[in-house]
Amino acid sequence: MTDTLLDARIAAAEAPARRRAGLGHALRQSAPLAAAAFIAVLAAVAIAPELFTRADPLAEDVMAALKAPGAEHLFGTDRLGRDVFARVVHGAQYSLAIGLGSAAISVVFGVALGLLAGLRSRLLDEAICRLFDVISSFPGVLLAMLVVTFLGAGMENIAVAVGVAGIPKFGRVVRAQTQLVRDADYVTHAVIYGRSRLATFAAHLLPNVLTAIPVVGTVYVGTTILAVSGLSFLGLGPQPPTPEWGVMLAESRDVLRVAWWPSVFPGAAITLTVISFTVLGNALQRRFEGRTS
Amino acid sequence: MSARPLLRRVAARLATSILVAWGSVTTAFVALHALPGKIEDILAGDLEYPGLREAIAAEWGLDRSLPEQYVDFVARIASCDFGVSYVLRQPVVEIVGSQVWPTVQLAAAAGALALVLAVLAATLTAGRGPLARGVASTVELVCASAPVFWIGILLLMAFSFTLRWFPVSGAQNWKSLVLPAVALALPTAGLLAQVLREAMEKTLEQPFIVTARARGLGETLIRVRHVLRHAALPAVTLGGWMIGGLLGGAVITEKVFGRPGLGAVTLNAVLTHDVPVVLAVVLLAAFIHVAASTLLDVVYLAIDPRLRAQ
Numbered sequence: 001m002t003d004t005l006l007d008a009r010i011a012a013a014e015a016p017a018r019r020r021a022g023l024g025h026a027l028r029q030s031a032p033l034a035a036a037a038f039i040a041v042l043a044a045v046a047i048a049p050e051l052f053t054r055a056d057p058l059a060e061d062v063m064a065a066l067k068a069p070g071a072e073h074l075f076g077t078d079r080l081g082r083d084v085f086a087r088v089v090h091g092a093q094y095s096l097a098i099g100l101g102s103a104a105i106s107v108v109f110g111v112a113l114g115l116l117a118g119l120r121s122r123l124l125d126e127a128i129c130r131l132f133d134v135i136s137s138f139p140g141v142l143l144a145m146l147v148v149t150f151l152g153a154g155m156e157n158i159a160v161a162v163g164v165a166g167i168p169k170f171g172r173v174v175r176a177q178t179q180l181v182r183d184a185d186y187v188t189h190a191v192i193y194g195r196s197r198l199a200t201f202a203a204h205l206l207p208n209v210l211t212a213i214p215v216v217g218t219v220y221v222g223t224t225i226l227a228v229s230g231l232s233f234l235g236l237g238p239q240p241p242t243p244e245w246g247v248m249l250a251e252s253r254d255v256l257r258v259a260w261w262p263s264v265f266p267g268a269a270i271t272l273t274v275i276s277f278t279v280l281g282n283a284l285q286r287r288f289e290g291r292t293s
Numbered sequence: 294m295s296a297r298p299l300l301r302r303v304a305a306r307l308a309t310s311i312l313v314a315w316g317s318v319t320t321a322f323v324a325l326h327a328l329p330g331k332i333e334d335i336l337a338g339d340l341e342y343p344g345l346r347e348a349i350a351a352e353w354g355l356d357r358s359l360p361e362q363y364v365d366f367v368a369r370i371a372s373c374d375f376g377v378s379y380v381l382r383q384p385v386v387e388i389v390g391s392q393v394w395p396t397v398q399l400a401a402a403a404g405a406l407a408l409v410l411a412v413l414a415a416t417l418t419a420g421r422g423p424l425a426r427g428v429a430s431t432v433e434l435v436c437a438s439a440p441v442f443w444i445g446i447l448l449l450m451a452f453s454f455t456l457r458w459f460p461v462s463g464a465q466n467w468k469s470l471v472l473p474a475v476a477l478a479l480p481t482a483g484l485l486a487q488v489l490r491e492a493m494e495k496t497l498e499q500p501f502i503v504t505a506r507a508r509g510l511g512e513t514l515i516r517v518r519h520v521l522r523h524a525a526l527p528a529v530t531l532g533g534w535m536i537g538g539l540l541g542g543a544v545i546t547e548k549v550f551g552r553p554g555l556g557a558v559t560l561n562a563v564l565t566h567d568v569p570v571v572l573a574v575v576l577l578a579a580f581i582h583v584a585a586s587t588l589l590d591v592v593y594l595a596i597d598p599r600l601r602a603q
Contacts, residue, residue, distance in 0.1 A: 134316035137579040141541030149563045149571045267443030274438035
């Protein structure tokens, strides 16, 4: 009796919180679409930057240095008279390539180790979990600095560094998912019906474990792009005059007193890209959770 | 419930942390030896002066077997001896020790600010109308997605170059700490506020909040005393991640604002291939991270009765 009363009161207390319609609802519905559209445009820009700008991102023109944004130069020009819009457009390919490349490294090794940990012996599970702990005990930026000290600056090296730092992220998700699926009834039934271990693994376990990857991965690509831009800003990634967004921001720091446009546009490009991946990833996550629960 | 299981869990957590710290030292050792080329060349970097190779060989015990070198390496790190920087010709501990204070100051100020901002944002907006939530979550998303160096540059532009309120660079007084701390705090605050508000919104739907309302407590009191306390628990586990992020972010922030500190030391060491210095900073950061998360986990175990009961 008291429980019923309490339940009713809880429902009453929850009601105003649940009634969310109007602007907020519309925003939540349309934001993932906008994010997906932005990422699609970004991909097109990365694949064929020439279609979006005719200016050469490397062409210097000292006479036209630090021109404010206008009809001739949409985003203005930098210290060496290079067109900022062209540089931002051409920069998309670096951020996307390094971000996706390092995420791929994290996914491949994370999935392999996570499956091993989830399926094999307790001892191996323990060892792999501690390995994940060791990797995640290093702050990402500093781990990347160590890698660069050993291997030198460059795009591939920071992709490797950021990729290694992300292995535990996917490893832990895959391990948890594997343990969940391993004990599920349909896997037990497959074994009872006499399917081989390999067949059960390929037909039932793997597909169910891997569905979580795109969801986690989408948000994660945003994180890697953020990390990569920071490392480039420090001068550990692609070197000037490469039109990479982080490198552009490092160069713009010196002319901050006189010009805002060389730093505002590349920074906004990074931020919008990261926001888009986060929003899209979170929307995928909500759908994913709605389906599994 | 007796204190036994709690003690056992604390002991297990401590043992794991020691294992992880030892693992990070071992990883460093393996990485040094797995690299192509001889270890003398790696440690010497671009340097070449008479007696250098002999000094390296003597200090790292390169004439001995690999297991002996490994034991020696672990023992040295355990006694806080990070060797000598061959570039600066100075013990690494001295170099790092002299520059660690400005970085700790920056990271601590940013951490405290992030905490205050996140708690304020979450407490004020959790479970409120769609407008407040929409605005708050948008601001948080932007803060969490913007690179820390871009935030720093924007702050410099607005408050140093245009308004001239704060100095452009350096670390002379409290004024030079304000902008770097804000820049470093905002991304962390954004993420923390997101987590905290979600936890608070779940807590607001709990029966004990209804009970508190039924007792006639005011909304502010309920939010601060009951909801925040309850929701802060899951956020505590983020503390370790936060400290790691602040340390890494401090390196970048220091570069934007031209602040002295570990960032400048490390970046310089990376560019001059000063392996002992970089190794020391990385291991130090890993130790701080492990120690902090262990401490937080133990605190978490101690303050959350539900975990003790299991």
